[in-house]
Amino acid sequence: MKVENEMIVTVHYRGTLSENGDEFDSSHGREPLTFMVGKGQMIPGFEQELMGAELGEKRTFELEPERAYGQPDPGAIQKVPASEFPPEVEVGMVLAAEMENGMQLPFKVVEIGEDEITIDFNHMLAGKTLTFEVEIIELREASESEKDHGHVHKSENESDGENNELKSDKNCDDDGCC
């Protein structure tokens, strides 16, 4: 059995910045990450590089920004009146804006002027080349309902790794689809 589209893959991984080796994310010491291949739940290069891998296989690969979090978008950098921030705001702080739908959108404070503060909504890994070390620890065919829904259905005693940095989709348990 090998990794291919619509298979359910569970991995342990470690992600570092290629430029300096700093670790930005790791599943070691917590639950491994489970996802369905080919559903856009992962950054594109992560899946591409695992195609054809077998159970137990370890792969190390590098992803340029185009196959990871993309290039920074200049339009995601905005100026906001300083009066909207608490006085203790500092350059480099990561805060979150609440959207109309209740989602939290994180941003970074990049410049503090007298009247205006410049904030950046780009993903913190935008523009970065990333190195991943990945080990395939489980591999199985998706069930029919998983194929229908396009995502993993966890069993009762399994964690869905919901807080995982690399995962953009929530498990369907949260939106009641199944």
Ligand code: ZN
């Ligand atoms: Zn579902």
